[in-house]
Amino acid sequence: MSNLKNQTAAFISTYASDTSGVCSALYELGGMTIMHDASGCNSTYNTHDEPRWYDFDSYVFISALTEMEAIMGDDGKLISDIVSAAKELKPKFVAVAGTPIPMMTGFDFKAIANEIERQTGLPAFGFDTNGMHTYVSGAAKAFRAVADRFITDKLGKTSGLSVNLLGATPLDFSVNSSLQSAKELLTENGIETVSCLAMGSDLSEIRRASSARVNLVLSYSGLDAAKLLQKRFGTPYVVGRPCGAFGKRLMADIKAADRTGKNAVGFAGSSEGDILIIGEGVFAGSLAAAIREETGRKAFFASATEFDDGLFGEADVIARDEAELRPLIGKSRVLIADPLYKPLCRGMGIRFVPMPHEGFSGRIFRKDIPDLTRSIAPLLEQL
Amino acid sequence: MIKIAVYGKGGIGKSTTVANAAAALAEKGLRVMQIGCDPKADSTVLLRGKDQPTVLDLVRSGRDFSLDDMVSIGFGGVICVEAGGPTPGSGCAGRGIIAALEKLAEKGAYEEYKPDVVFYDVLGDVVCGGFSMPMRQGYADRVFIITSGENMAIHAAANIAMAIDGFKNRGYASLGGIILNRRDVAREDEKVAELCSDIGSGLVGVLSHSNTVAQAEELGKTVIEAFPQSDMAKQYRDLADSLMKICGVSEDA
Numbered sequence: 001m002s003n004l005k006n007q008t009a010a011f012i013s014t015y016a017s018d019t020s021g022v023c024s025a026l027y028e029l030g031g032m033t034i035m036h037d038a039s040g041c042n043s044t045y046n047t048h049d050e051p052r053w054y055d056f057d058s059y060v061f062i063s064a065l066t067e068m069e070a071i072m073g074d075d076g077k078l079i080s081d082i083v084s085a086a087k088e089l090k091p092k093f094v095a096v097a098g099t100p101i102p103m104m105t106g107f108d109f110k111a112i113a114n115e116i117e118r119q120t121g122l123p124a125f126g127f128d129t130n131g132m133h134t135y136v137s138g139a140a141k142a143f144r145a146v147a148d149r150f151i152t153d154k155l156g157k158t159s160g161l162s163v164n165l166l167g168a169t170p171l172d173f174s175v176n177s178s179l180q181s182a183k184e185l186l187t188e189n190g191i192e193t194v195s196c197l198a199m200g201s202d203l204s205e206i207r208r209a210s211s212a213r214v215n216l217v218l219s220y221s222g223l224d225a226a227k228l229l230q231k232r233f234g235t236p237y238v239v240g241r242p243c244g245a246f247g248k249r250l251m252a253d254i255k256a257a258d259r260t261g262k263n264a265v266g267f268a269g270s271s272e273g274d275i276l277i278i279g280e281g282v283f284a285g286s287l288a289a290a291i292r293e294e295t296g297r298k299a300f301f302a303s304a305t306e307f308d309d310g311l312f313g314e315a316d317v318i319a320r321d322e323a324e325l326r327p328l329i330g331k332s333r334v335l336i337a338d339p340l341y342k343p344l345c346r347g348m349g350i351r352f353v354p355m356p357h358e359g360f361s362g363r364i365f366r367k368d369i370p371d372l373t374r375s376i377a378p379l380l381e382q383l
Numbered sequence: 384m385i386k387i388a389v390y391g392k393g394g395i396g397k398s399t400t401v402a403n404a405a406a407a408l409a410e411k412g413l414r415v416m417q418i419g420c421d422p423k424a425d426s427t428v429l430l431r432g433k434d435q436p437t438v439l440d441l442v443r444s445g446r447d448f449s450l451d452d453m454v455s456i457g458f459g460g461v462i463c464v465e466a467g468g469p470t471p472g473s474g475c476a477g478r479g480i481i482a483a484l485e486k487l488a489e490k491g492a493y494e495e496y497k498p499d500v501v502f503y504d505v506l507g508d509v510v511c512g513g514f515s516m517p518m519r520q521g522y523a524d525r526v527f528i529i530t531s532g533e534n535m536a537i538h539a540a541a542n543i544a545m546a547i548d549g550f551k552n553r554g555y556a557s558l559g560g561i562i563l564n565r566r567d568v569a570r571e572d573e574k575v576a577e578l579c580s581d582i583g584s585g586l587v588g589v590l591s592h593s594n595t596v597a598q599a600e601e602l603g604k605t606v607i608e609a610f611p612q613s614d615m616a617k618q619y620r621d622l623a624d625s626l627m628k629i630c631g632v633s634e635d636a
Contacts, residue, residue, distance in 0.1 A: 073512060106515070106516065107512060108515070108519055111519060111554060114520075114553055114554050
């Protein structure tokens with residue numbers, strides 16, 4: 001019973017899966033991504049998790065795994081279908097992402113990717129996603145793999161200050177002006193954006209990423225790639241998402257990282273307080289830091305997706321389910337979270353401030369997702 | 384680090400053979416790890432002589448556990464691990480092997496213990512994806528198949544060899560050879576030679592059908608520990624040397 005109690009989601013929804021995270025991370029890079037799953041399961045991705053589906057062409061497929069293929073382990077058919085499609089479509093790479101069925105049959109994604117690469121001559125990736133983790137985990141695997149495979153040439157650093165943006169998908173940024181505002185803010189501060197992994201940059205831009213002086217990790221899904229690039233090229237990284245007054249702090253952190261070569265996590269250092277933010281860790285942390293900066297009120301966050309406690313302030317936590325979240329909400333006066341979290345506030349007498357999150361509620365509240373890059377004033381009015 | 388997976392028909396003597404080979408190599412000063420990949424969790428029992436929680440028991444308990452909780456040190460310092468498996472009659476044993484081996488790697492077992500030799504002692508045949516895990520990239524480099532001259536053992540060996548051949552483009556372990564564990568059946572040598580010819584492999588060791596093995600088992604020990612001067616102990620030592628030679632380790636090393 002104790003396990004059940006700790007895995008309940010009686011009132012709240014669930015985050016987009018790790019499989020969707022892989023597809024979303026790779027969507028704009030010119031590859032071909034195959035979800036290895038039963039036919040029909042692709043609609044979860046293209047209907048709920050991919051706002052670019054109707055406006056931006058990308059080769060995302062489902063393998064249409066059948067019951068007998070799963071039972072009989074007929075990997076040969078999958079490989080043959082993929083190789084045949086790849087020869088026709090000529091993608092820049094091939095990626096196969098897992099789901100619960102291949103996880104249970106012990107499908108070896110890396111080995112299958114090796115076979116596809118051997119037969120097509122294209123770079124091929126196998127991601128052992130299984131639908132039991134959030135999109136952050138899948139996107140992190142995809143970003144790390146792309147960095148590992150395509151960011152290999154050690155180029156000279158740019159003469160002026162420059163960054164790569166790591167960890168950008170619509171599941172965190174939606175398709176509003178947020179990411180563009182972040183790029184403009186960097187430009188205004190004299191910081192060039194070399195590449196963005198992976199919205200608005202093609203593979204040729206991403207291949208030049210080693211020339212950036214600093215990496216800016218916009219969501220937790222970009223951190224593994226940042227660590228790899230630091231190991232490979234010595235590039236320091238800064239973790240945080242430009243958000244109201246916290247944007248200024250972030251710009252200073254980027255400049256300091258360039259000077260000192262040291263990494264920075266600008267939003268750490270919170271204390272438990274009256275405002276709780278639930279969401280993806282880097283965004284929630286950055287918003288908490290902005291609120292503290294602009295109002296002097298105590299704000300802290302709970303990362304409801306995969307996160308690293310090394311990035312925490314002392315009050316911040318990873319809280320994935322209702323049993324963990326309820327006590328935190330009970331101790332707060334204001335909860336800022338996706339609208340689908342509102343039922344958790346019932347009877348608690350606290351103020352709920354909606355902050356729609358594409359990776360949680362999909363398209364339902366998309367038009368209400370704000371661009372908080374430059375100003376969080378509209379949010380502050382609701383506190 | 385030499386990593387070896389041993390397959391063969393159920394009951395053919397894989398665990399006994401692997402435990403004795405592990406003991407023989409440990410006796411020579413090598414650091415050996417033996418990982419039982421069978422829900423019965425009895426691969427290393429002759430080496431450790433005491434109960435040990437399996438990796439999957441620890442995972443299932445839901446509490447934090449360390450790498451040390453997953454192993455026990457047996458005869459000659461052999462590092463003993465049992466993958467374990469689901470509740471009998473439910474769950475998925477093959478998927479359990481994957482989860483256990485992943486957990487072992489995640490906890491840093493190979494970096495922490497730095498074994499010279501790792502044996503994966505795998506349940507029976509390569510019946511599903513889970514049981515091919517020990518031969519996947521990053522795990523074993525060589526597979527050895529144990530068989531007798533009994534028809535069912537030969538068929539199982541041929542199936543395993545076919546699976547290895549089917550995986551040749553995936554970067555999996557290659558077939559190191561056949562070990563004959565005699566049952567003294569009719570035309571035993573001839574049938575095993577025919578198997579080797581059919582699958583394009585060679586005989587790398589021969590073990591007699593000896594009562595010494597059963598006597599040592601009765602004592603809960605390997606032959607190497609219980610009857611170190613016996614002819615059977617010599618046969619196990621010769622087999623261990625042969626395995627090392629095929630894996631590229633010279634006698635001097």
